[in-house]
């Protein structure tokens with residue numbers, strides 16, 4: 310992936326919800342999620358401080374994806390709640406969660422490969438419009454003016470992520486690293502106050518992962534938003550996170566700075582245990 314060389318885009322357009330960029334705390338409060346007899350999350354609580362890079366880690370099956378899905382309203386917790394400032398995300402339908410300031414990039418690229426980079430990023434933008442996707446389909450004059458403005462903003466975000474040169478190319482022909490950037494651009498197109506990144510380094514080699522670490526720092530510093538990151542690459546996590554929450558079998562076993570978490574005996578045991586299970 311190329312380095313990010315462009316300055317951060319200006320503050321969001323006037324009709325974007327993030328407005329003057331007050332960044333609220335994301336709080337997971339005593340959240341339990343059960344699937345039949347499986348307790349995927351067991352009374353988990355932690356907070357993502359405004360403008361921090363916060364990692365959520367744990368061995369396979371620890372409950373990380375379940376936690377992301379609870380934050381984005383895809384799963385309803387059995388008990389507990391998730392708040393973003395005053396908004397209760399767990400009372401909000403999934404399609405409204407983006408509008409409240411939560412952007413999510415996915416583990417498996419969910420791009421429309423045959424559509425242009427710009428069109429893919431604009432898909433994120435439609436959640437900000439009053440009429441949504443349908444009003445654009447009808448091509449009303451007012452909506453076409455708004456579409457131009459949204460298109461300009463989407464292009465700015467792509468510039469910031471170093472993919473501005475590819476705006477009109479089909480997303481599917483880009484390198485894996487650049488497709489990942491398109492996915493992140495689409496998540497940023499909702500003008501989030503918190504960006505959720507689900508295993509962004511999966512499938513990347515060491516040099517792509519180093520580029521990604523720089524990109525995540527650039528997003529954090531340039532856009533001044535919070536980032537919650539699920540990631541298995543410990544080098545990446547420990548290198549960029551301000552704080553690390555560790556889950557094991559659905560329970561929170563550590564929540565501290567990277568330096569403290571790395572030395573935590575419960576964390577070491579959880580990871581060693583998972584390695585022993587895999588090799589047994």
Ligand SMILES: Nc1ncnc2c1ncn2[C@@H]1O[C@H](COP(=O)(O)OP(=O)(O)OP(=O)(O)O)[C@@H](O)[C@H]1O
Nearest residue numbers: 344347348349367368369370371372373374375376
């Ligand atoms: N929709 C579901 N139905 C039933 N069980 C589920 C569902 N989603 C997750 N689980 C179970 O909940 C537990 C936590 O799974 P989850 O996918 O959240 O873990 P994870 O930490 O994201 O794992 P990985 O690192 O492998 O992606 C696992 O036991 C999993 O099998």
